[in-house]
Amino acid sequence: MKLKLVLAAAIVTGLGLTAAIAADEPQVVRQEMMKKVGGAMGAIGGIVKGEKPFDAEVVKASLTTMAEAGKDFPNHFPAGSEVGLDSEASPKIWEAMDDFKAKSAELTKVAEAQLAAMPTDQASTGAVMKAVGATCSSCHETYRLKK
Numbered sequence: 001m002k003l004k005l006v007l008a009a010a011i012v013t014g015l016g017l018t019a020a021i022a023a024d025e026p027q028v029v030r031q032e033m034m035k036k037v038g039g040a041m042g043a044i045g046g047i048v049k050g051e052k053p054f055d056a057e058v059v060k061a062s063l064t065t066m067a068e069a070g071k072d073f074p075n076h077f078p079a080g081s082e083v084g085l086d087s088e089a090s091p092k093i094w095e096a097m098d099d100f101k102a103k104s105a106e107l108t109k110v111a112e113a114q115l116a117a118m119p120t121d122q123a124s125t126g127a128v129m130k131a132v133g134a135t136c137s138s139c140h141e142t143y144r145l146k147k
Helices: 002-024 026-048 056-076 097-117 122-143
Strands: none
Touching: 026 056, 026 122, 056 097, 056 122, 097 122
């Protein structure tokens, strides 16, 4: 009985360790970051489409998420991370890293500018979505593989 308990504990520990290692992989980190940005855009989009009422805190949290992602995102593209997991990252990222970093910095700049001007209603939130969306599209058109 004790042997089964020890084996079960070892398996659970091993699974937890595997998950922790995977969480540190650059591909996993950047995919999680983009999921957060996508969620932030979705939250703003819900307001713009009238599916959700205007909520300044939601807009603020969403823009903050985008600004933070823009600052950190390029740090998760080290050499060698262009292979591995199923990814939408284009090899062009590693060929033009300076431009990729500039586009990521632009996301931060635009998100922070929108935070400074903080929208006050659904209509002004639409302007936020347009500005941030254009920045996202600019990067995706160049550096995201279509699957």
